[in-house]
Amino acid sequence: MGSSNQNRDWLLQVYQSPRSVFGLADIALLTGESNPISLTKKLHYQIGKGNLKNPRKGLYAKPNYDPAALACTLYTPTYVSLDYVLQKEGIIFQYDSAITAVSYLSRALEIEGWQIKYRKIKDAVLLNTNGIISNENGIHIATKERAFLDMLYLNGNMYFDAINTLNKNKVLNLLPMYASNVLEKRVKKILKI
Known part of the structure; x- marks a missing residue:
């Protein structure tokens, strides 16, 4: 007993x-x-x-675990970003059920039916916590402004359906961590700054 x-x-x-x-x-x-x-x-x-x-x-x-928590626990440091955040924030409309995250490696996995895609980004960006929200469930998730910059940095030119909800000041404050003149030009062109 x-x-x-x-x-x-x-x-x-x-x-x-x-x-x-x-x-x-x-x-x-x-x-x-x-x-x-x-x-x-x-x-x-x-x-x-x-x-x-x-x-x-x-x-x-736990039986009903959050797959975003799995993505952040599997490889560390990692934060959820890119398509996953931009879809949830209504900035891109094309649906993809995968959880997209930024980490120190690029990898695509399927675990218990969940698609998890990791994209490698340089350490100076990965380890900078500006624009990342961490919750008590162990999920680290990018703000829409950070996800927007991550997407442009990693994918080059992209089409965004609704950028009017982005806070331009937040985007500009996060931009220096990427140390990329090419990214800066892209952002200014897209946001018409």
């Missing part, structure tokens, strides 16, 4: 966390379990019972 209560208490600690995707070290810190073998056994038991998911080796998730 004591073991069953400990398992329930342990799982309750995971469920009470605002995060939905965890690495092994995250769960160890959250639950206070210092024995990695014991922790792994507990995790696999909960996965077998359907209380947790194992979307990728070394990652564990």
Whole structure:
């Protein structure tokens, strides 16, 4: 009976966390379990019972996890940006169900039916937190202005359906981190500055 209560208490600690995707070290810190073998056994038991998911080796998730949290946890540093943000903000209308993120590598993955696309960007941009919102679920997401600049920087010339919602001052404040004269010219032409 004591073991069953400990398992329930342990799982309750995971469920009470605002995060939905965890690495092994995250769960160890959250639950206070210092024995990695014991922790792994507990995790696999909960996965077998359907209380947790194992979307990728070394990652564990609540059953209804946020795929954007998975994208940010799988490779770090990473932030969600590009098409994903621009679609949600109504700046581009063409629908793509993939989660697009910026990281230190370029890669496309499918995990549990979710398409996740990573685009590599230089460290000076990746590690700069201006224009990135981080929430308690472990999701780091670009503002629409940052996503707009990331898209132009990585893809060159693009068509945007509704740029009138962009804050031009925010765009101009973020622009220097890219250190690109070509990008600066593109932005000024598109925004008619």
